[in-house]
Amino acid sequence: MSTGWTPRAAADGETPARPEFTNWGRWGDADESGAGNHITPTSILAALRLPQTGEVVALSQVIGDRHAPRNGAPPQHFMLNDAGDYLAGAKAPQGFQAAADHISMATHGAVTHLDAIGHVWYGDTLYNGYSHVAVRSSGLRKLGIDKAPAFLTRGVLIDVAGHRGVDHLDPGYEITAADLQEVLDVSGTTLERGDAVLIRTGWINVWESEEIAYHGDRPGIGLDASEFLARADVSLVGADNSGVEVLPWAPGTVCPVHQFLIRDCAIYLLEFLDLEELSATGRxxxxxxxxxxxxxGATGSPIAPVAVL
Incomplete structure (x- = not known):
């Protein structure tokens, strides 16, 4: 990948400046789809030529699985109709019976989900200059998840944990642009416009044995890696941790990666992925x-992405 960009090194104790990169106005002043515009009929047709075996690998967690990592309350799933209703005397015309259920969940935190571009902002302004007054109690008047595209594109796995030969990266490890480039070089992969980049930290493996530790400091990308990805014109960045970015944040910042990638660049973030099976394929x-x-008007959506090999 040739970006013409050299990562900057911050001095010890220096609060990293927000990168001088933005996609505001790139697709017009009224744009609400952001980096989804990178996905075009041409790029879709190119992506469709990638599969070699037809194997499909699920990349999402199972909603309601007690083994699935989560933040906050778990999804609530209950039956509206079940066999007990018919046993209790519910009518079954000509023997026909059916089950139905209901699910209630937050759009963030408890499941594999995609962040809408209107999910975060700063300075009272959302992506492309939309005012924060567009964020209403009834939902987002601008930049809601309904404005997001369907992602049919090339996926690129950057398996940082696998490259280092560890089950998971250390708590608080910041994945840098150099880390990403190193893994890309080893795999012989060059990032292309519209790519969905999935970063494996292995942090999902901490959940089963150390649930408390899972919610503490965690590995992820910082602003350095974020600018590298933004300048590569990717459409989406996902990870197998709870928020893509590293914790703790850099001193003097709050959710800097979310602010930069979503608000400044309109790049979608995909959280709570399960990349273990994909990693095992070596693809x-x-x-x-x-x-x-x-x-x-939603600020995010549950999502069930797949990789076709």
Whole structure:
């Protein structure tokens, strides 16, 4: 990848400046889809030529699985109709019976989900200059998840944990642009416009044995890696931790990666992935397919992405 960009090194104790890069106005002043615009009919047709075996690998966690990492309350799932209703005397015309259920969950935190571009902002301004007054109690008037595209594009796995030969990266480890480039070089992969980049930290493996530690400091990308990805014109960045970015944040910052990638660059973030099976295949490039629920004005959506190998 040739970006013409050299990562900057911050001095010890220096609060990193927000990168001087933005996608504001790139697709017009009224744009609400952001980096989803990188996905075009041409790039889709190119991505469709990637599969070699037709194997499909699920990249999401199972909603309601007690073994699935989560933040906050778990999803609530209950039955509206079940066999007990018919045993109790519910009518079954000509023997026909059916089950139905209901699910209630937060769009962030408890499941594999995609962040809408209107999910975060700073300075009272969202991506592309939209005012924060567009964020209403009834939902987002601008930049809701219903404006996100269906992602049918090339997926690139950057398996940092696998490259280092560890089950998971250390708590608080910041993945840098140099880390990403090193793994890309080993796999012989060059980032392309519209890519969905998935970063494996292995942090999902901490959940089963150390649930408390899972919610503490965690590995992830910082602003250095974020600018590297933004300048590569990727459409989406996902990871197998709870928020893509490293914790703790750099001194003097709050969610700097979310602020930069979502608000400044309109690049979608995909959180709570399960990349273990994909990592085991050894594939770095694949067809990535994912489509969020079209919930009008929502700040995010549960999502079930897959890799087609």
């Amino acid at each position: 770095a490039e694949f067809l990535f397919i994912a489509s969020p629920l079209r919930i009008r």
